[in-house]
Structure formats: C-alpha cells, structure tokens
Amino acid sequence: MRAPRESESRKLLRRLQAVMAEEAQGQARLDRIVDLVADSMQTEVCSIYLNRDSETLELCATHGLNPAAVHVTRMRLGEGLVGRVARKRRAINTADAPATKGFRYMPETGEEVFSSFLGVPVQRLGERLGVLVVQSKDAREYSEDEVYALEVVAMVLAEMTELGVFTGEGEALRPRHAQQVLIRGITGQEGSAEGVVYLHDPRVVISNLVSDDPERELARLRGAVDALRLSVDKMLNDPNHGGEQTEVLEAFRMFAYSRSWLRRMEEDIDAGLTAEAAVEKEQTAARTRMKNADPYLRDRLADLDDLSNRLLRMLTGQGRDRGDLPENAVLVAKNIGPGELLEYGRGLKGVVLEGGSVGSHAAIVARAWAVPLVLQAEGITTEALSGDPILVDGDQGVVHLRPDEMVRSAFGEKLAMAAKAQERYATIRDTPCVTEDGARIEMMMNAGLIADLPSLAGSGAEGVGLFRTELQFLTRNKVPQRGELARLYAHVMDAAKGKPVTFRTLDIGSDKVLPYMKRQDEPNPALGWRAIRVGLDKRGVMRMQLQALLRAANGRPLQVMFPFIAQMEEYLAAREHLHREIERERVMGHPLPEAIRVGAMLETPSLAFAPRRFFEEADFISIGGNDLKQFFFAADRENERVRKRYDTLNVSFLSLIEKIVARCEEAGTPVSFCGEDAGRPVEALCFAAMGLRCLSMRPASIGPVKHLLLRANLGEVRRVIEDARDEGEQTVRPAVMEYLRTR
Known part of the structure; x- marks a missing residue:
C-alpha cells in the first residue's frame, strides 16, 4: 500500500522543489505553493497560516478562499480548527468541518461552503510555526496517503521558514531571527x-530537502546509522563509564538499533526526502510526542532526540x-x-x-x-x-x-x-573592613576551582572561607586518585600564599550526583542521603579525601569542615575518622599539619539546638545559609514558586542567626556565615548587626559588601532591627532600607 503514496509524494516534492528554485519574493512563493498543493491533491482550497506571534496565527496565503482575507484573518491558538491544530500539534481530518467541535466561522474567508478539512501543523523540532490546510466541498475524510503527503509538505515549509525563504511584508512574514x-x-x-x-x-540547518536519488540517500542514511551504532558501542565498552552512565548508554543503544526508527526514516526517503530531512522529520515527530508524555517516557524520547542530533551532524558535517x-x-x-x-x-x-x-x-x-x-x-x-x-x-x-x-x-x-562602582571598590580592596562603630568584619571568599584563586588577591578577600571539594569529583567520569587530589589541594594552599583555606569535605547527593555514582531513588533528595551521610557510609571515599588533605598540607596548617551536620554524633564520628587518618599518617612517617582545625557547617535548624558540648568540641562553625534558609522555611530553593516567598531578613530567621551566634560566643567558638546572602550588602549588614564577624561570599561581592559595612554603624542597625521586631513586623527589610535612605 506504500508505493502509490511514495510515488505521489516524490512527484509533489519535485514540483515543490522547482517552486523553491524560482526567483520570487516570499509572498509569491507562498502563493505558488498553495496553488501547487491544491492542484496536486485535487482540492478546492489550500491555505497556509503562519505565526504572527507566539499566540496568534495569520492567514498568509490561500488558494480557494477569499484573497482579501490574506494577512487579515487571524486567530488565537486553540481558536477554530486551525488554532486547534496549532495548539495540539496534531492533524485534524474531518468530512464535516462545520459540525466538528471547535469550528469557527470566519466570514471574510468564505470557507463555510467547504465541508471537508485537513490541517497539519507546520513545526520544526518542537517549535510551532504554523498550519497547512486543504479543504474540499465534498464531504470526505482524507486518506492516510493524503495526510502523509501534506505532512511532508509541512515539513518542507518548516525548513524553508527557518531558512528565511518566505520573508516579506507583514508581521507573519518578518525574517526569522531578525527582530529583537x-x-x-x-x-x-x-x-x-x-x-x-x-x-x-x-541547530543543524538543512538546505537540501528533496532528493531525486532515493537509493543514494538510503545508502547515506544506513552508513551514518552504522557509524552512530559503532560510536555508541564504543562508549558502552569504555571502562570509565559505569553506573547511571551505562544505563543511559544502554537506552541510547536500544534506540540506535531500533528497526522501527530506521524504517520510518527509510520510508520518508522513499517519499522523496533527503537522508537528513528524513532524520529531522522523525525528530520533529518525536519532540511532538515528548510534549504530553509522562516524565519517564519524556526522558527516553530525549535520548532519541540526542541520537538524532548526532546523526544529523554525521550526515551534514555540521559540528561544534x-x-x-x-x-x-x-x-x-x-x-x-x-x-x-x-x-x-x-x-x-x-x-x-x-x-x-x-x-x-x-x-x-x-x-x-x-x-x-x-x-x-x-x-x-x-x-x-x-x-x-x-x-x-x-x-x-x-x-x-x-x-x-x-x-x-x-x-x-x-x-x-x-564599571565605576568596581573602580570605587578597587580603592578599598586592601582596607580592613571596620565599621564606623569599630566592629572588625573578616571578608572571606568562596571557591571551588583552582582558577578561582587569583581572585583571592584581586577581591581583597582575607582567605577562603569555603573551598568546595566536590567540583573535582563532579567534572570527572571516574573517582579522582588520592595523589591527584593531594596535588590539587596543595596547589590551592600554594595559591593562597599563607592565607587560611577551609576545605569542605565532599558534599554530594541531592542535586549534586557524581557521573559514576548510581542515582538514589529518593522522593526528596535534599533531605536524603547526601553530604556527611554519604561520607560516613562510604568510608573509603572519605578516607581517601582526608588522606589527600593531610598530605597536601605537608606540615602547613589545615582547616577541614564537614558538611550538612544535623546532630553532634555525626560531627564527632567524622572528626574521629580524621583523627584515625592523622595517626596513620604519623605512623607512616608523613609530615603532619602544623595545626588542624576541624569545623562543621550548620545547615539544619536541628544543629542550632545541639547540646552545648557540640559548640565546645567544634573548632569553628560556618552557617550554611543556602540550605539553612530552605529548611527553616520549608521552601525548596530550586522551586521558583516558593524560594523567593520568604525573606532572609524575616525576624524569625534573624532570630535563629542571633541564637546561633550567642551559643557560639558562650562556647568561645568562631562562627561565620557562608552563602549567597552573605554577598548581598543589606543582608550582610544585618548579619553583622546580629553579631556575625566573619562573612564568606563569592569574590565579586566582597567590594559592594565592604563598601556598605565601612560606612555602617552596627549598633544603630541593631536597634532598627530590634524596634521592628518589637513592633511585630514580619521582616526588618523595610525598616533597614528606610534607615539607609535617611542616614
């Protein structure tokens, strides 16, 4: 049953190719296309609707409807049968259009005399571009062959639209990728x-869509698919890939060896398309299926999308x-x-x-x-x-x-x-951060890459308050070796030139999943198996990292911080691991750090209420503001609907900070605040007013924060905060901002 359709499709595509080759403006080309399609499919009407904007379609060409309606008739997505085709991205084929749900009568077009209707979406790789329609007076449903033929024309229209073939006067014919x-x-x-x-x-741009030599195109496609399969097999046999990577590659191989995937593309080539056009037609269909698929199937279809991109690059030679x-x-x-x-x-x-x-x-x-x-x-x-x-x-x-x-x-x-502000900040780079009322605030920077360390001098930071060690694990496809990590950590200390560096041990899990680590199926990863919980369970990794840190110090002072401590026992257990490695290094005759300070990152509200012994045992505490804030307000910081709903300067959160500072002062334990909010000048000012004397932030924030603190009187800001709290305000932000405006 395929042969008639394939022959007619190829004939139609050849005629379409001839129209595309003619010297003509965009409107003239569109007019020729609707005439051609109506003649080839023996219908009274063929119309092309293109996007005027993301929500509106415009009639841009027609054969059989009122010519005066061109560039006049417009409809919203979902409006009428044409709008439904665009919104649903699916064909509508009906023998009685006026009786079909959603039909809308457009008097200026004169379409009420036409009974049958076939509309297919014009789309490219999931992008909605318009709708192609044919209509007849006879009440009939169009055959599968006719639907296919119109879909092929719509695919060619989409590619030609991408290439700017139809540009001209009017909003819908504006050159693509030209307007702001x-x-x-x-x-x-x-x-x-x-x-x-x-x-x-x-994106791969396909300029050659129609082929006169299907056998050659089939050979090109099959050769590219064979090369693709070999590349996937090679990746699967790579010993560096394991765990979840292997699962992804197995899915890749399943699709690469799919007979139905290859068969559909071969049929499109038989219909007259080139190999790359056939690949993109199938890719567009897959992306359309993705829109309404469940999450699991959407992930699998995304694998097919990736394979299609690889195949297109092989066929066209367009790569990165x-x-x-x-x-x-x-x-x-x-x-x-x-x-x-x-x-x-x-x-x-x-x-x-x-x-x-x-x-x-x-x-x-x-x-x-x-x-x-x-x-x-x-x-x-x-x-x-x-x-x-x-x-x-x-x-x-x-x-x-x-x-x-x-x-x-x-x-x-x-x-x-x-730029002027940065010049101003450069003048205070080496000025100690002392407020007007004499409070000395340490300004530290956060880092995670060797490349960050040049910012230590340029930003005016007094040290590294947080060095994220997980980035060295996340950017590799296998576990780093101990010697490799030791050299890296030594390089960090060398680059710091004697300034203190606090190394946070591996903080993985939640949104930070190692490529070679099997993803845990957890309903709420942020509250699951992550950070110190992984370290205490996977002792080999923690042991290797602690050994690397000790050897990197090579007799120099060392500061180690354990992440996501929720209770005292976790801190004590982690510290005991470090003490065992220190003893092991001593027995082996390796030089030990001149001094070792062991701290904890306070990121859970529970730790603020830990026994006094915890605050006495810890050498220092760093408040991990990003996680502490999301757990305190029960608002996922990855969720845009809730993450900005709760203000950092909420009196409840500031009261928690105040309590942590007080408990650390009672125990004589240094405390700092680390996180995005430390780098926001107004928030940093309020933290300092609540008693914090050390802030750690990204290097670029140090200048703006220091600039405000140097001009601040923390005693006055503290009184503003306390007055707002006493008056029952939910947040102190308005009061603090008013104070800053009037001072």
Missing part, C-alpha cells in the same frame, strides 16, 4: 554582560568547533554540565540556559567565575543564532536578544555605572 526578543528567566548569578551568542549545541569562540561570547544552551562549562574557560562574558536551577553545577561554576547567568530562559535556544547580539541582565534574570539601539544605550549606561 526579550526573554525572561531567573537569576542564576548577578551581573550584566554585553556580547554575542555562542550556541553550545547549534570551539576554536572559533569569539572574545565576547555569551554561551547559550538548553542545559550544560560543569565539565562542559569548564571546557569553555573563564573567557565567557555570560551564560544563558533554557533550563537549570540556582543550585545546579553550572550555577556553581558561573558564580565561581563571577559570570552573569540567567536560567530557565524559555525558548532562547530556538530564538538565538550564533553571532546574534545579546545583553544579559543577571540581576533581573532578563535577556535582550538582538536589542535595538535604545535598549543597547540604556544597558550601556548600566554597564558604565557598574
């Missing part, structure tokens, strides 16, 4: 940047070449892992991700680099092309793509103001 676009996301890292787009995973990274590159990607991001280096001006979360590995790296980062910028990878001008506003979580001169001018003023 404002995309709102969320802040991953503050700061602003101006540059050009560099797509991490650039990072050697052409421009100087002012802003990286744009759907998502990206820490290892991939690190490969780009610190030269990036900014990063924009279509997905991601504030606690993701990419966000950690971006903060370490002080690179503006916008997350959850929906549609950015579809809208952007490499080389497009782009403005990244990390403070507001906004991206301006291809901005006009007015926007660029205003943004330039913002960048100029930020």
Whole structure:
C-alpha cells in the first residue's frame, strides 16, 4: 500500500522543489505553493497560516478562499480548527468541518461552503510555526496517503521558514531571527554582560530537502546509522563509564538499533526526502510526542532526540568547533554540565540556559567565575543564532536578544555605572573592613576551582572561607586518585600564599550526583542521603579525601569542615575518622599539619539546638545559609514558586542567626556565615548587626559588601532591627532600607 503514496509524494516534492528554485519574493512563493498543493491533491482550497506571534496565527496565503482575507484573518491558538491544530500539534481530518467541535466561522474567508478539512501543523523540532490546510466541498475524510503527503509538505515549509525563504511584508512574514526578543528567566548569578551568542549545541540547518536519488540517500542514511551504532558501542565498552552512565548508554543503544526508527526514516526517503530531512522529520515527530508524555517516557524520547542530533551532524558535517569562540561570547544552551562549562574557560562574558536551577553545577561554576547567568530562559535556544547580539541582565534574570539601539544605550549606561562602582571598590580592596562603630568584619571568599584563586588577591578577600571539594569529583567520569587530589589541594594552599583555606569535605547527593555514582531513588533528595551521610557510609571515599588533605598540607596548617551536620554524633564520628587518618599518617612517617582545625557547617535548624558540648568540641562553625534558609522555611530553593516567598531578613530567621551566634560566643567558638546572602550588602549588614564577624561570599561581592559595612554603624542597625521586631513586623527589610535612605 506504500508505493502509490511514495510515488505521489516524490512527484509533489519535485514540483515543490522547482517552486523553491524560482526567483520570487516570499509572498509569491507562498502563493505558488498553495496553488501547487491544491492542484496536486485535487482540492478546492489550500491555505497556509503562519505565526504572527507566539499566540496568534495569520492567514498568509490561500488558494480557494477569499484573497482579501490574506494577512487579515487571524486567530488565537486553540481558536477554530486551525488554532486547534496549532495548539495540539496534531492533524485534524474531518468530512464535516462545520459540525466538528471547535469550528469557527470566519466570514471574510468564505470557507463555510467547504465541508471537508485537513490541517497539519507546520513545526520544526518542537517549535510551532504554523498550519497547512486543504479543504474540499465534498464531504470526505482524507486518506492516510493524503495526510502523509501534506505532512511532508509541512515539513518542507518548516525548513524553508527557518531558512528565511518566505520573508516579506507583514508581521507573519518578518525574517526569522531578525527582530529583537526579550526573554525572561531567573537569576542564576548577578551581573550584566554585553556580547554575542555562542550556541553550545547549534541547530543543524538543512538546505537540501528533496532528493531525486532515493537509493543514494538510503545508502547515506544506513552508513551514518552504522557509524552512530559503532560510536555508541564504543562508549558502552569504555571502562570509565559505569553506573547511571551505562544505563543511559544502554537506552541510547536500544534506540540506535531500533528497526522501527530506521524504517520510518527509510520510508520518508522513499517519499522523496533527503537522508537528513528524513532524520529531522522523525525528530520533529518525536519532540511532538515528548510534549504530553509522562516524565519517564519524556526522558527516553530525549535520548532519541540526542541520537538524532548526532546523526544529523554525521550526515551534514555540521559540528561544534570551539576554536572559533569569539572574545565576547555569551554561551547559550538548553542545559550544560560543569565539565562542559569548564571546557569553555573563564573567557565567557555570560551564560544563558533554557533550563537549570540556582543550585545546579553550572550555577556553581558561573558564580565561581563571577559570570552573569540567567536560567530557565524559555525558548532562547530556538530564538538565538550564533553571532546574534545579546545583553544579559543577571540581576533581573532578563535577556535582550538582538536589542535595538535604545535598549543597547540604556544597558550601556548600566554597564558604565557598574564599571565605576568596581573602580570605587578597587580603592578599598586592601582596607580592613571596620565599621564606623569599630566592629572588625573578616571578608572571606568562596571557591571551588583552582582558577578561582587569583581572585583571592584581586577581591581583597582575607582567605577562603569555603573551598568546595566536590567540583573535582563532579567534572570527572571516574573517582579522582588520592595523589591527584593531594596535588590539587596543595596547589590551592600554594595559591593562597599563607592565607587560611577551609576545605569542605565532599558534599554530594541531592542535586549534586557524581557521573559514576548510581542515582538514589529518593522522593526528596535534599533531605536524603547526601553530604556527611554519604561520607560516613562510604568510608573509603572519605578516607581517601582526608588522606589527600593531610598530605597536601605537608606540615602547613589545615582547616577541614564537614558538611550538612544535623546532630553532634555525626560531627564527632567524622572528626574521629580524621583523627584515625592523622595517626596513620604519623605512623607512616608523613609530615603532619602544623595545626588542624576541624569545623562543621550548620545547615539544619536541628544543629542550632545541639547540646552545648557540640559548640565546645567544634573548632569553628560556618552557617550554611543556602540550605539553612530552605529548611527553616520549608521552601525548596530550586522551586521558583516558593524560594523567593520568604525573606532572609524575616525576624524569625534573624532570630535563629542571633541564637546561633550567642551559643557560639558562650562556647568561645568562631562562627561565620557562608552563602549567597552573605554577598548581598543589606543582608550582610544585618548579619553583622546580629553579631556575625566573619562573612564568606563569592569574590565579586566582597567590594559592594565592604563598601556598605565601612560606612555602617552596627549598633544603630541593631536597634532598627530590634524596634521592628518589637513592633511585630514580619521582616526588618523595610525598616533597614528606610534607615539607609535617611542616614
């Protein structure tokens, strides 16, 4: 039953190819196409509707409807049968259109005289572009062959739209990727940047869609699929891949060897498409299926999507070449892992991700680099092309793509103001942070990469209050060796040039899953098996890391901090592990650290109420503000609906900070605050007013925070906070901001 359809499809595609080759403007081409399709399918009507904007369709060409309705008739997504096709991304085939649910009469078109209706979506890789429709007076349903033929034409229309073949006058015919676009996301890292787009995973552009030699195209496809299968088999046989990686690759192999996947693409080639066009047609169909699939199936279809991209690159020769990274590159990607991001280096001006979360590995790296980062910028990878001008506003979580001169001018003023502020902060870089009323505040920086350490001198930080050791594990595909870690930690100490460095032991689990570690099926990972809980259970890893730290010190002072301590016993058990390794190193004759300070990260409210003995036993305590805040308010910091609902300057949270500071003072134990809020000047001011004398933050925040603290009177701020609390205010922010405005 396939042969007639395939022959007619190929004939239609050849005629369509001839139209595309003609010298004509966009509107003229569209008019020729609707005439051609109506003639080939023997229908009275063929119409093309294209997106005017993301929510509106516009009639752009028609054969058989009232010509005066072109560029006049518009409808919202979901409105009428055409709008339903666009919204549902599925064909509608009916013999009685006026009686079909959702039908809307458009008097200016004259379509009420046509009974049958077939509409198919025009889409490319999940992006909605428009609808292609045929109609007849006869009451009949269109055959499977006719539906297929119209879908093939719609696929060609989508590719031609991407290539800008149909540009002309009118909103719906504006050149794609030419107009300015404002995309709102969320802040991953503050700061602003101006540059050009560099797509991490650039779209493959297919210019050759129609083939006259199906045998040649079948051979090309089968050869590329064989090469793809070999590459997947090679990855599976790599001894460095294991655990969850193996499961992912097994899914890859299942799809790569799928006979139905290959058969569908072969049938599209028989119908007249080139090999790459057939791959993309199947990829578009898979992405459409993803939209409404359950999460598990969506993950599996994403594997198929990735395989299709690999296959397209093999067929077209279009691949990634990072050697052409421009100087002012802003990286744009759907998502990206820490290892991939690190490969780009610190030269990036900014990063924009279509997905991601504030606690993701990419966000950690971006903060370490002080690179503006916008997350959850929906549609950015579809809208952007490499080389497009782009403005990244990390403070507001906004991206301006291809901005006009007015926007660029205003943004330039913002960048100029930020540059002047940085010059001002540079003048106080080496000034000790002492408030007007004489309080000395230590300014420490957070780090996690060797590349961060040059910021130690340039930022004015007095040391590293937190060195995240997990990044060295997350960016590898196997467990690092002890000697490798020892050399890395020694390098960190060398780069610090005598300034203190606090190494936090491995903090994995929750959102930080090692590539070679089997993911735990936990309903709430943030409250599950993570950080010190993993370390105490996986003693071999903790032991190896502690040995590496001791050897890296090589006689120098060493500060070790254990993460996510929820009760005293966990801290004591972890410290005992360290003491055993110290004794082992002593017996082996290795030099021991000159002094060892062992601390805990207070990230759970329970630890604030630990026995007094805990505060006496700990050499120091660091308040892990990011996790403590989310557990205190029971608000997931990865969930945009709730994470900003609760203010850090809420009197309840500040009272908890006050209690922790008081308990540490009673025991004579140094305490610091580490986290994003430490790098926000107003929050840092309030923490200092509550008694904290050490703050650890990203390097770029030290200047703004110090600038405010140098001009502050903590006694006055403390009274403002206490007055607001006594008056029953929920947050002290308004009172503190008013105080700062009037002083």
